[in-house]
Amino acid sequence: MSFVLLETLAGANVHKRPYATHLSGLHHTIIQAINQPTNQEIPSIQSSNPTIYLTNLTTKMAIQNNTHADGFEPLSMEELFPPYGSEAALTQTAEHFAKETMSSIYFDLNTHSRFQREANTEDLYSMQVMENLEGITEEFMETEFANYLASIGHLKKNQVKSQSLAPENRFCATITEIGWKLAAICAHTEAFRRAYMEADHRLWECLLQNIHNNSLSIEHYAHCRELDWVKLIKEVPSPIPGLPSAKEAVESALDWEVHHPHHTVLTLDGDLKRTEFNGEYQTHIDESIYDECFPSDPTAKSDVNSTGCALCGSQGPCGCTLQSRAGELVELVEYPGVGTGVRSLTTFNRGDVLDIYVGELRSDTANDTVYPLSQSWDAPKGDHLCYICSHKTGNWTRFLNHSCQPSTNFVVRTIGDRVVTTIEAARYIAPFEELTIDYGSGYWQGGLRECACGHWNCISNPSSESGSPVPEHKVLEGKASKKSTKGKKTNGKAPKASKNKKARVSPY
Numbered sequence: 001m002s003f004v005l006l007e008t009l010a011g012a013n014v015h016k017r018p019y020a021t022h023l024s025g026l027h028h029t030i031i032q033a034i035n036q037p038t039n040q041e042i043p044s045i046q047s048s049n050p051t052i053y054l055t056n057l058t059t060k061m062a063i064q065n066n067t068h069a070d071g072f073e074p075l076s077m078e079e080l081f082p083p084y085g086s087e088a089a090l091t092q093t094a095e096h097f098a099k100e101t102m103s104s105i106y107f108d109l110n111t112h113s114r115f116q117r118e119a120n121t122e123d124l125y126s127m128q129v130m131e132n133l134e135g136i137t138e139e140f141m142e143t144e145f146a147n148y149l150a151s152i153g154h155l156k157k158n159q160v161k162s163q164s165l166a167p168e169n170r171f172c173a174t175i176t177e178i179g180w181k182l183a184a185i186c187a188h189t190e191a192f193r194r195a196y197m198e199a200d201h202r203l204w205e206c207l208l209q210n211i212h213n214n215s216l217s218i219e220h221y222a223h224c225r226e227l228d229w230v231k232l233i234k235e236v237p238s239p240i241p242g243l244p245s246a247k248e249a250v251e252s253a254l255d256w257e258v259h260h261p262h263h264t265v266l267t268l269d270g271d272l273k274r275t276e277f278n279g280e281y282q283t284h285i286d287e288s289i290y291d292e293c294f295p296s297d298p299t300a301k302s303d304v305n306s307t308g309c310a311l312c313g314s315q316g317p318c319g320c321t322l323q324s325r326a327g328e329l330v331e332l333v334e335y336p337g338v339g340t341g342v343r344s345l346t347t348f349n350r351g352d353v354l355d356i357y358v359g360e361l362r363s364d365t366a367n368d369t370v371y372p373l374s375q376s377w378d379a380p381k382g383d384h385l386c387y388i389c390s391h392k393t394g395n396w397t398r399f400l401n402h403s404c405q406p407s408t409n410f411v412v413r414t415i416g417d418r419v420v421t422t423i424e425a426a427r428y429i430a431p432f433e434e435l436t437i438d439y440g441s442g443y444w445q446g447g448l449r450e451c452a453c454g455h456w457n458c459i460s461n462p463s464s465e466s467g468s469p470v471p472e473h474k475v476l477e478g479k480a481s482k483k484s485t486k487g488k489k490t491n492g493k494a495p496k497a498s499k500n501k502k503a504r505v506s507p508y
């Protein structure tokens with residue numbers, strides 16, 4: 001199990017490191033830097049490994065090109081690895097750079113909002129960080145704008161406080177291409193500011209194109225995190241020769257009621273909608289709840305159903321929690337033919353534990369055949385504990401669509417005082433890739449549904465080896481594998497089940 005995106009174990013001796021000035025590029029490292037005990041080595045960024053990137057690219061391109069009679073067409077080596085310096089190779093590099101930078105932009109925006117929230121609670125350290133971040137952002141915008149005004153003769157050179165270090169005309173090209181709004185949002189991120197200064201023309205153009213193509217996603221992401229980008233540009237006078245109107249950008253700020261980022265879906269027609277099922281809004285909860293149909297928590301860790309907490313190994317009460325940040329780095333997006341799905345905004349590596357499938361723990365499925373997951377403590381033997389029903393309340397994991405070649409897996413683990421089903425990365429996952437999971441063959445059998453994943457070996461493809469129509473459960477079962485830890489049995493007693501836990505709704 002890899003803990004790249006996990007925060008900390010409860011009770012672990014964790015010290016915060018001083019905030020690093022450069023957020024971008026180091027994003028995964030920063031997570032660890034913030035959360036690991038200070039005496040540990042910080043691992044290097046795995047996502048920059050070109051082999052991993054190319055392996056993923058190979059898979060992606062192979063899937064996109066499945067035009068052969070048996071549904072699979074191998075690519076030539078030249079297509080996969082264009083010759084060094086060729087136009088195709090440069091484009092591939094630029095695309096890779098843009099995706100990585102985009103992922104750092106989302107990460108930095110999220111980190112900014114975490115500090116903002118802590119600063120709002122009068123945390124002195126976070127208040128100081130916020131002051132620095134705001135100062136850097138304002139100075140960046142002011143310098144670049146002043147230099148532009150000087151270049152068109154609206155300011156005298158000696159009125160400009162500091163020289164821009166960016167290539168000439170970059171400010172104008174940026175505002176023209178992505179507009180004041182996205183520039184103001186992205187200026188809050190180290191990733192954007194650094195690329196602005198350092199990236200060559202081709203890389204920068206590719207990044208701007210990516211920002212432009214994801215404008216609603218970025219604005220919604222910032223909006224949910226209450227980023228005050230307006231104050232950065234509201235004093236910009238209009239009109240400025242050669243630039244669009246900043247006033248119009250301010251007036252077009254997103255007007256969308258925010259409860260939780262995962263209450264909103266980016267639709268195929270470029271709009272936003274609330275998540276709903278059977279005409280009712282779906283709400284986010286952080287952890288599973290159970291009601292009167294069980295006298296106590298049916299998933300409570302015990303001697304019978306668990307070999308101990310996967311995080312600390314304890315058989316007795318331990319209070320460990322999985323605090324993954326993966327949920328903060330994914331978004332809900334509509335996909336053709338399959339409805340709402342989950343899009344990654346960062347890179348994940350094989351083995352990353354992304355989150356826990358949560359919902360209402362019930363003895364029945366509440367007549368829902370879409371979302372319930374059978375929770376067992378030993379999946380291969382099928383020892384069923386309850387159903388996790390997430391049609392009304394749940395987290396982002398309920399929106400994972402199925403693929404016969406999925407990027408994540410269900411895994412049964414004991415974490416803290418509960419047996420849970422985690423979602424874990426099955427392989428490297430690139431930014432903007434859809435996260436998918438295998439619902440298990442039973443979900444598709446019986447002719448009621450057809451899988452639309454399009455994979456050449458899809459279960460619903462009659463010529464595929466995996467298609468065999470035997471009706472079974474109509475719930476998500478996944479291919480959950482039991483992962484045990486060699487936990488010490490502490491007192492031999494099953495811990496008392498916690499009292500009915502109220503759903504805690506967090507801001508993210």
Ligand SMILES: C[S@@+](CC[C@H](N)C(=O)[O-])C[C@H]1O[C@@H](n2cnc3c(N)ncnc32)[C@H](O)[C@@H]1O
Nearest residue numbers: 338339340370371398399400401402451452453
């Ligand atoms: C657990 S939900 C996933 C989220 C769902 N797409 C939504 O809009 O809420 C499962 C449902 O999503 C749709 N779905 C997911 N994966 C699919 C696939 N590969 N082919 C067809 N439909 C799929 C089906 O309607 C399925 O019953």
